[in-house]
Amino acid sequence: xxxxxxxxxxxxxxxxxxxxxxxxxxxxxxxxxxxxxxxxxxxxxxxxxxxxxxxxxxxxxxxxxxxxxxxxxxxxxxxxxxxxxxxxxxxxxxxxxxxxxxxxxxxxxxxxxxxxxxxxxxxxxxxxxxxxxxxxxxxxxxxxxxxxxxxxxxxxxxxxxxxxxxxxxxxxxxxxxxxxxxxxxxxxxxxxxxxxxxxxxxxxxxxxxxxxxxxxxxxxxxxxxxxxxxxxxxxxxxxxxxxxxxxxxxxxxxxxxxxxxxxxxxxxxxxxxxxxxxxxxxxxxxxxxxxxxxxxxxxxxxxxxxxxxxxxxxxxxxxxxxxxxxxxxxxxxxxxxxxxxxxxxxxxxxxxxxxxxxxxxxxxxxxxxxxxxxxxxxxxxxxxxxxxxxxxxxxxxxxxxxxxxxxxxxxxxxxxxxxxxxxxxxxxxxxxxxxxxxxxxxxxxxxxxxxxxxxxxxxxxxxxxxxxxxxxxxxxx
Numbered sequence: 001x002x003x004x005x006x007x008x009x010x011x012x013x014x015x016x017x018x019x020x021x022x023x024x025x026x027x028x029x030x031x032x033x034x035x036x037x038x039x040x041x042x043x044x045x046x047x048x049x050x051x052x053x054x055x056x057x058x059x060x061x062x063x064x065x066x067x068x069x070x071x072x073x074x075x076x077x078x079x080x081x082x083x084x085x086x087x088x089x090x091x092x093x094x095x096x097x098x099x100x101x102x103x104x105x106x107x108x109x110x111x112x113x114x115x116x117x118x119x120x121x122x123x124x125x126x127x128x129x130x131x132x133x134x135x136x137x138x139x140x141x142x143x144x145x146x147x148x149x150x151x152x153x154x155x156x157x158x159x160x161x162x163x164x165x166x167x168x169x170x171x172x173x174x175x176x177x178x179x180x181x182x183x184x185x186x187x188x189x190x191x192x193x194x195x196x197x198x199x200x201x202x203x204x205x206x207x208x209x210x211x212x213x214x215x216x217x218x219x220x221x222x223x224x225x226x227x228x229x230x231x232x233x234x235x236x237x238x239x240x241x242x243x244x245x246x247x248x249x250x251x252x253x254x255x256x257x258x259x260x261x262x263x264x265x266x267x268x269x270x271x272x273x274x275x276x277x278x279x280x281x282x283x284x285x286x287x288x289x290x291x292x293x294x295x296x297x298x299x300x301x302x303x304x305x306x307x308x309x310x311x312x313x314x315x316x317x318x319x320x321x322x323x324x325x326x327x328x329x330x331x332x333x334x335x336x337x338x339x340x341x342x343x344x345x346x347x348x349x350x351x352x353x354x355x356x357x358x359x360x361x362x363x364x365x366x367x368x369x370x371x372x373x374x375x376x377x378x379x380x381x382x383x384x385x386x387x388x389x390x391x392x393x394x395x396x397x398x399x400x401x402x403x404x405x406x407x408x409x410x411x412x413x414x415x416x417x418x419x420x421x422x423x424x425x426x427x428x429x430x431x432x433x434x435x436x437x438x439x440x441x442x443x444x445x446x447x448x449x450x451x452x453x454x455x456x457x458x459x460x461x462x463x464x465x466x467x468x469x470x471x472x473x474x475x476x477x
Contacts, residue, residue, distance in 0.1 A: 040393050040417060043228070043400050046239065050251045051223025054242055055403055057230045059396040063134040065231035066397050067144060070408050071126035072224035076194035076260055078215070082206050084199040088161045089212045090121035094128075096157035099146030103157050106143060115140050119147065123195060124338060125408065126219070134232045138241060145245040148220060153212045165204045172198075173470055176282040176449045179273055180346065183468055184284040187271055187445045188342050190263030195339060201474040221252040226408060228400040260339065264288060265445055269463045273449040273470055281354040281450035285361060286344030287443040289334040293411060296437060297335055298422040299430040302381035304332030306431070307368045308345060312380055314364055315345065325349050325357040331364075333438045337409040343438060351454035358446065358462060365444075369435045373428050381431075385423050392416055 043057040075086040094117060097103040110117055115132035117140075128148060132140040173179055182198060189196035227246070229238055264287065265271070290300060308315040308331025315329045326347040334341030345365070349357040373381070393399045393416065406415045446462055459465055 053226045055228040065137045067130040068228040069128035070226045073126040073219035074124040083203040086121040090119045091161040093151040094119040096154040097152035180282045187265040222249040223251040230397045267443045270446045270459045280348040284346045285446040289341035289343045292335045296434045299434040302426045303431045305381040305384045352456045355457045
């Protein structure tokens with residue numbers, strides 16, 4: 001009886017009124033109440049005298065403490081002749097010993113306490129993350145401090161990291177998707193751009209321990225670091241520990257470059273990679289995208305969902321469901337925080353339908369620019385974004401991570417809080433304007449990976465064909 005009563009109450013909430021006996025409730029008749037307001041917990045922000053920024057958010061649900069670190073560095077700052085340096089540095093900071101402990105001793109210390117410590121290097125940020133039980137935190141924090149401040153860069157671990165990098169190079173042409181992603185980035189940004197360049201055997205071979213030490217010395221200073229702490233702790237105790245292990249870290253003023261080369265390949269051409277051991281054509285087409293702080297960013301997000309993201313998008317419905325040209329298809333204007341993302345449409349299709357699929361994609365690009373989105377599409381685009389929006393702050397750790405992210409890139413502290421209202425305010429006209437701002441058919445570059453001998457027609461109908469050589473220098477095909 002309780003279950004039945006509960007279901008009746010639920011129907012009353014969903015439908016607004018109780019349906020008569022035997023009446024079928026159609027999905028289109030269901031009316032949902034407005035989404036409730038939410039309260040996002042606000043981390044406390046503290047700046048130490050040496051410039052180190054600390055975010056604190058207590059969460060006493062479990063006896064765990066998580067630490068997130070963001071460092072003002074990234075692979076875009078490494079020399080062009082030593083691509084891979086940043087990744088090797090991040091790897092060996094963790095594996096190659098720190099402070100008075102060897103790499104093996106650090107491993108054993110963490111293993112004995114079921115603690116996890118990771119370091120990583122992105123294009124525009126370096127990161128470190130520590131997760132440990134509350135009872136072991138006071139002993140584990142000095143390990144993190146040593147990894148950040150006093151890495152030993154043991155030679156055997158450097159060799160090991162370089163072997164791993166070279167192993168990845170040797171395998172990079174195994175997957176057509178990997179080839180398409182890598183080569184498309186080079187076409188959009190330019191092969192020499194730090195946003196597209198990639199490791200080679202020669203760049204890895206040229207990395208020395210002195211390079212790692214110099215890279216660390218240049219970038220790892222407290223006034224270029226943020227630390228976020230979430231978990232079962234008391235504010236006063238945590239600040240005392242952080243000051244104890246990071247307070248004497250000497251600040252330094254480092255001038256970082258802000259202008260990075262972006263030189264897209266010539267548009268109006270088809271760039272082709274011949275690969276005969278696959279059964280489908282893997283294709284990409286697009287050009288430079290935008291940044292997240294663009295005024296039209298939220299219109300772009302809604303447009304992306306309507307155009308090419310999800311099972312109800314135009315690309316999916318037309319190219320996959322109606323025409324059967326691709327099992328998977330996606331597309332949208334990408335946005336990064338402080339450099340342009342990439343607009344791209346990508347997918348795989350049978351060799352004999354390659355040209356048909358590309359023509360269909362080009363048609364859908366024109367259609368999103370010229371055909372107004374329907375009220376149903378607009379509603380779908382907004383709801384898709386908002387339904388996943390909660391995952392931006394569904395845990396205290398995510399709340400702190402977001403707050404650090406926005407400050408790191410110079411965004412307003414309330415960027416997340418205002419996002420929902422800005423999505424809800426997007427109109428069909430906003431989407432039309434965004435589509436015409438960020439989609440430029442005459443700037444498109446087209447890339448295809450496949451077996452040219454099995455294509456339905458020559459891809460020359462889309463422009464002159466340029467053949468790309470993806471042979472690995474000094475390491476085979």
